[in-house]
Amino acid sequence: MTTLGVVFRPQLPPERLRSVAKIADDSGLAELWLWEDCFCESGIASAAAALAWTERVTVGVGLLPVPLRNVAMTAMEAATLYRLFPDRVTLAVGHGVQRWMGQTGARVDSPVTLLREYLVALRALLRGERVTTNGRYVTLDDVALEWPPSYVPQILSGATGPHTLRLSGEAADGSVLDSINPPDGVRQAIKLIDEGRARGGRTDRHRIVVYLYAATGDGAQDRLRAMLAGRGENTDLGVAGDARAIAAAVRELADAGADTVVLVPTPDEPDIEGLVRLAAEEVQPLVVTTVSSSGVDHAASG
Known part of the structure; x- marks a missing residue:
């Protein structure tokens, strides 16, 4: 089953979040996603507010940059959200943008080593375990949460590049793939994730979340191409058009193995509330909720 989400970009003023979350x-x-981009808005604070303002929508944070965050603090914040809003929270962690990490003095020599240590410690803490570890980057001395989640949550990892994709398969419960991945890129990413899952002996379900650039309304194609060109990315990425065009692009990613497709508006999206309504009321009903046989097989094996 494939679910649909939309990103509230942190470049929007925080005071806009309430109306978007309510809509x-x-x-x-199905899902509203948030980003913790430096130096915009806190992912955890924004998620707590959005969850408090709503009753049913799942709120995802993709992603929390691990160099900026002590793993014990992330575990405390995550556990609080999981207990306050059971089954409505999805959290992903990742390397963060290395330039931003450098600006804060948090950049490390081996981001993959840090992420591995972080994922192992974070997932153990959220399982309610008492953790002592002395890694290259993550050090904990007899740490346990007083209020662990009442259930074992999934922790996702942002993943780009072969090493991180394999690590995500091995050490995380799901992977968040960015918007540079067309359907064939998603298939290749899943192969690398499955290599990591085999290496780690993982047989549980591994969730695949894929971002998709999306624009609609007047000037949609121009806005999308201008954004992609400005970032030096392939201008054929993403989708611009009406609900049917967006739904078709979502179905292609679902057929490639995506469990969740999250629409990413352009930075100059003139009507984020309208895009959320369109996604929910027009795109979502058009999305086929059963994935292809390759997607089902992947979900069943992991």
Whole structure:
């Protein structure tokens, strides 16, 4: 089953979040996603507010940059959200943008080593375990949460590049793939993730979340191409058009193995509330909720 989400970009003022979250909740959107981009808005603080303002929509944070965050603090914040809003929270962690990490003095020599240590410690803490570890980057001395989650949550990892994709398969419960991945890129990413899962002996379900650039309304194609060109990315990425065009692009990613497709508006999206309504009321009903046989097989084996 493939679910649909929309990103509230942190470049928007925080005071816009409430109206967007309420519209997502009221219109029936499955998931609202947030980013913790430096130096915009806190992912955890924004998620807590959005969850408090809503009743049913799942709120995802993709992703929390691990160099900026002590793993014990992330575990405490995550456990609080999981207990306050059971089954409505999805959290992903990742390397963060290395330039931003350098600006904060948090950049490390081996991001993959840090992420591995972080994922192992974070997942153990959220399982309610008492953790002592002395890694290259992550050090804990007899740490356990007083209020661990009442269930064992999934922790996702942002993943780009072969090493991180394999690590995500081995050490995380799901992977978040960025918007540079067309359907063939998603298939290749899943192969690398499955290599990591085999290496780690993982047989549980591994969730695949894929971002998709999306624009609609007047000037949609121009806005999308201008954004991609400005970032030096392939201008054929993403989708611009009406609900049917967006749904077709979502189905292609679902057929490639995506469990969740999250629409990413352009930075100059003139009507984020309208995009959320469109996604919920027009795109979501058009999305086929059964994935292809390759997607089902992947979900069943992991």
